[in-house]
Amino acid sequence: MSELKSGSNLEKVLKAGHFAFTGECGPPKGANVKHLKEKFKYLKGNVDCVNLTDNQTAVVRMSSLAASALMVTEGLEPNFQMVCRDRNRLAMMSDILGAHALGVRNMLCLSGDHQSFGNHPQAKNVHDIDSMQLIALVKKMRDEGKFMNGDDIDVPPELFVGAACNPFADPYEYRVYRLANKITAGADFIQTQCIFNMEKFRDFMKKVVDMGLHERCYILAGVTPMKNAGMANFMKKFVPGMDIPDALIARLKGVEKKDQAEEGIRFALEQVAEFKEMEGVAGVHMMAIEWEHMVPEIAERAGVLPRPVV
Amino acid sequence: MRLSYSADVKIIQVPCTGRVDILHLLNAVEDGADGVYVAGCLEGECHYIEGNLKARRKVIHVKKILAELGIEPERVEMYNLSSAQGARFAEIANEMAERIRALGPTPVKNHTAA
Amino acid sequence: MIVADRKSLEEILGMVADNHKILILGCKGCVTVCNVGGLKEVEILTSSLKIARKKAGSPIDIDIQVLERQCDTEYVAELGEAVNDYDSVVSMACGVGPQFLSEMYKTQTFYPAVNTTFFGGATQHGVWEERCAGCGTCGIHMFGGLCPIARCAKSLLHGPCGGSSKGVCEVNAETECIWDAIVKKKMEAGQLADLMGVRGFKDWTTARDGGPRRSIREELVQGNI
Numbered sequence: 196m197s198e199l200k201s202g203s204n205l206e207k208v209l210k211a212g213h214f215a216f217t218g219e220c221g222p223p224k225g226a227n228v229k230h231l232k233e234k235f236k237y238l239k240g241n242v243d244c245v246n247l248t249d250n251q252t253a254v255v256r257m258s259s260l261a262a263s264a265l266m267v268t269e270g271l272e273p274n275f276q277m278v279c280r281d282r283n284r285l286a287m288m289s290d291i292l293g294a295h296a297l298g299v300r301n302m303l304c305l306s307g308d309h310q311s312f313g314n315h316p317q318a319k320n321v322h323d324i325d326s327m328q329l330i331a332l333v334k335k336m337r338d339e340g341k342f343m344n345g346d347d348i349d350v351p352p353e354l355f356v357g358a359a360c361n362p363f364a365d366p367y368e369y370r371v372y373r374l375a376n377k378i379t380a381g382a383d384f385i386q387t388q389c390i391f392n393m394e395k396f397r398d399f400m401k402k403v404v405d406m407g408l409h410e411r412c413y414i415l416a417g418v419t420p421m422k423n424a425g426m427a428n429f430m431k432k433f434v435p436g437m438d439i440p441d442a443l444i445a446r447l448k449g450v451e452k453k454d455q456a457e458e459g460i461r462f463a464l465e466q467v468a469e470f471k472e473m474e475g476v477a478g479v480h481m482m483a484i485e486w487e488h489m490v491p492e493i494a495e496r497a498g499v500l501p502r503p504v505v
Numbered sequence: 506m507r508l509s510y511s512a513d514v515k516i517i518q519v520p521c522t523g524r525v526d527i528l529h530l531l532n533a534v535e536d537g538a539d540g541v542y543v544a545g546c547l548e549g550e551c552h553y554i555e556g557n558l559k560a561r562r563k564v565i566h567v568k569k570i571l572a573e574l575g576i577e578p579e580r581v582e583m584y585n586l587s588s589a590q591g592a593r594f595a596e597i598a599n600e601m602a603e604r605i606r607a608l609g610p611t612p613v614k615n616h617t618a619a
Numbered sequence: 620m621i622v623a624d625r626k627s628l629e630e631i632l633g634m635v636a637d638n639h640k641i642l643i644l645g646c647k648g649c650v651t652v653c654n655v656g657g658l659k660e661v662e663i664l665t666s667s668l669k670i671a672r673k674k675a676g677s678p679i680d681i682d683i684q685v686l687e688r689q690c691d692t693e694y695v696a697e698l699g700e701a702v703n704d705y706d707s708v709v710s711m712a713c714g715v716g717p718q719f720l721s722e723m724y725k726t727q728t729f730y731p732a733v734n735t736t737f738f739g740g741a742t743q744h745g746v747w748e749e750r751c752a753g754c755g756t757c758g759i760h761m762f763g764g765l766c767p768i769a770r771c772a773k774s775l776l777h778g779p780c781g782g783s784s785k786g787v788c789e790v791n792a793e794t795e796c797i798w799d800a801i802v803k804k805k806m807e808a809g810q811l812a813d814l815m816g817v818r819g820f821k822d823w824t825t826a827r828d829g830g831p832r833r834s835i836r837e838e839l840v841q842g843n844i
Contacts, residue, residue: 280773284820306780309772309790320773324820327777331817343820361781369779369802372811376777380817388781435782435789527838555841566838 200337200383201355203300204272205244207505208478209384209413214471215478216499217274217386217415218242218490220266222257231262235269237487241494243502244272244301246386246480250281253313260290264297274357275299278307283323284332288342291333295352303357303386304329308435327380330358334381356381360414361388362399363438371402378412385412386480389419391427392438393466400475409475416470419482420493421459424448460493467497510595511602522546523556530567530581537613540605542582544597550587557585577608620740621649621713622747623656623733625664631709632671634730638679638706643732644698644720645685646712653747655733656711658685664711664732689716695723703727737769755825755832761813763804768821770797776818778802 199206208215218238223230238245245266249259263273275294277287294302306326310318324332332343333356340351358377362370374385390396396416403409421427424447431439443462450458463481470476479499483490494500519525522545533541543564545557561583568578582601586593635641643661650656665681672679682705687694689712702708702720707728710717714735721729737749752769759766768774772790778798782789786799805811823829 306773306775308782311790322774323823325773325775325777326780327817328820359781364779364781364783365785365796366779366783366799366802366806368806369811372815373777373779376815376817379815435784558841562838562840569837 201300201353203244203355204505205274205301205384206355208243208503211503211505213478213503213505214499215243215413215415216241216494216497216502217244217246217478217480218487219246219248219480219482219484220262220487221248221251221484222259222262224254224256226257228265231257231265232269234487235266235271237490239269239271240502241491241500242481243478244274246274246276246303246482248484249276249278249305249307250313252308253280253310253315255313255315260294260297260299263294263299267298272301273299274301274303276303276305277329278305279322279325279329280307280310281321283321284343287324287329287332288336291336291352291354292348295350295354300354301357302333302354303359304333304382305359326358327377330356330377330380330382355383357384357386358382359388360385361436362390362396363388363392364436367395371399371406371408374403375406375408378408382412384477385414387415387417388436389417389482390466391443392440393469395438397473400473404475409477413477414475415478415480416466416473416476417480417482418463418466418470419484420463420486420489421447421455422486423452423455423459426459460489460496463493464497467499506591506595508591508595510598513602513605514598521551521553521556522560523551523553525560525563527563527567530563531570534567534571534576534580534611534613537611539608539611540580540582540601542584542597542601544584544586544594547585547587576612579604580608580611620652620738621715621735622653622737622739622749623650623713623735625655625660625711625733626731628667628671631664631730631732632668635668635679635707635709639677640680640682640704640706642682642684642702642705642708644689644708644710644712644716645683646687646689646710646716647685648688648690648712650712650733653741654745656713658683661685661711664709686712688712689719692719692723695719698724753826754821754823755829756822761818762801763808765797765801765804767797767801770795774821776821777814 205215205217220234220238247259247262247266250256259276263275266273277290304326310316310320333354335341336348336352337354340348342348360374364370424444427439427444427447430437447455447458467479470479481490481493483493522543525543530541543560545560548557551557564581564583567581571581572578584597643665645656645658645661647657654660661683665683668679669681686697689695689710702724703726707730709730709732710720711732714731717729717731738751738753739747739749742748749769751766754768767776767778771778772788773780775798779796783796783799786796788794788796805814
């Protein structure tokens with residue numbers, strides 16, 4: 196067993212061979228620390244680590260870094276997210292060092308939704324580097340102890356490096372190669388975009404396993420419980436990169452409105468059960484955004500509690 | 506004046522060195538000339554005002570290209586003299602021929618496509 | 620070439636609202652090619668402004684002239700001091716034109732009638748698309764002859780992002796996902812390996828990020844020996 200790269204809880208859980216169960220939390224649209232800490236309460240003890248989104252869908256919220264630091268003080272483990280849309284390489288390296296200094300030990304590197312989706316569409320685009328390069332950058336800072344320009348870092352950051360993967364974006368045949376490239380660049384773990392089309396995902400995972408990618412990197416399957424048929428419809432039409440089968444929407448519509456949330460949860464639980472047995476899948480990433488209070492129940496019913504203590 | 510100068514120098518006459526183009530110099534090198542030099546009027550005495558100044562700039566540019574290609578920039582040169590300076594003409598011809606002899610033959614081999 | 624779109628009549632009328640005698644200057648360069656600032660467009664703008672001002676009861680006097688190009692002091696100088704006889708001058712050239720004019724005729728006011736947008740070409744008659752962002756370090760040959768800096772909304776070097784769907788960019792249903800095109804081209808040519816690996820970080824010093832730029836042909840600069 197090789198040394199730990201970051202010593203984060205997520206890393207230890209995965210390394211010990213447990214099926215990981217991670218959560219997600221959107222920081223508040225303000226400096227509302229009280230509200231944020233309320234959300235944390237639902238997640239504490241029910242997940243191995245919590246993603247703090249970074250101006251998700253280009254809507255301005257409290258920074259992921261600040262929210263992550265607050266989470267550390269509350270005794271939960273954050274997965275700090277950084278998008279390439281809003282920061283240049285200087286700010287990125289600076290925040291990476293800050294993250295380590297504040298006790299953060301997991302980081303997810305993403306491109307970021309285009310600012311036109313958000314509430315400040317007139318902003319300037321940064322994209323100094325892309326997510327592939329960001330992954331390589333964090334790895335360089337951590338493993339070589341060097342900044343991008345080769346200068347030495349006095350105390351290198353220890354971060355477990357994550358990346359995203361969307362098997363449902365096009366071109367489909369290329370997605371597994373791009374995933375392979377992220378792993379080569381240095382990704383230690385992957386969280387996929389939320390999955391609804393199980394058939395397609397099974398096919399994707401076969402390719403992943405064929406290429407042996409699951410042996411080089413921990414792959415967590417993304418799950419988002421649908422609250423109702425309306426949400427499913429909305430996501431199908433307006434959210435980029437989603438693949439929501441009509442069969443699922445029909446299933447949700449097939450029950451009374453008040454029962455649709457339960458049906459959505461049932462579907463999610465079926466998914467988790469299948470992922471536990473699916474070759475190549477090392478865990479589940481549960482994205483119950485703005486539904487954090489449901490996480491304890493979902494975790495219980497999914498049979499992932501208690502979370503392992505490593 | 507019946508002065509002799511190196512038989513290795515082939516002269517091409519132009520009405521003004523301003524007529525000499527970058528391509529004339531480069532094509533000469535491309536076609537296998539061991540050296541090329543431009544002999545223009547003394548600066549300030551160009552009949553066409555600035556032709557010799559333009560020629561000098563072109564020679565400098567060609568030297569840069571040659572340097573970039575790993576060929577000695579000294580193979581191309583600019584000289585200024587008046588048409589009355591017969592001795593100087595012979596001197597320049599001999600000077601340039603000597604310089605090129607010291608540099609050796611051009612590294613540009615004249616291959617025809619097979 | 621440089622592509623521009625004409626500002627709205629409302630905006631242009633706003634610029635010359637207090638003027639009674641103006642000059643509209645066209646340009647035979649890029650703006651003629653993209654049909655926004657050549658002779659025809661100058662005449663159309665002139666007529667439109669005259670109509671608007673007549674309707675508002677405050678007619679405006681408009682002279683027109685079309686320069687060979689407004690990006691060369693030689694041509695800009697042809698205007699001469701007569702340019703100061705107007706209340707203001709409206710230039711239909713790209714952003715370079717009104718600046719060269721302002722720099723030469725310091726006491727006159729020059730309004731830009733167009734919004735200069737991008738470097739591009741005509742994909743069909745009447746439609747121009749962006750192809751180049753002027754980053755100063757061209758590497759299109761590394762991407763099958765397509766430029767991800769200019770044509771990817773996120774300037775990715777390892778695209779496509781997760782928002783690419785059916786060859787379309789997440790930002791706009793009418794925008795092609797250039798990474799979809801690059802990947803497909805490479806896959807068809809059996810050269811997918813060219814896209815693997817992590818490319819070096821882009822050096823933005825040669826782009827606008829490095830500061831206003833300048834391009835010199837030493838062999839042409841006079842007095843430079």
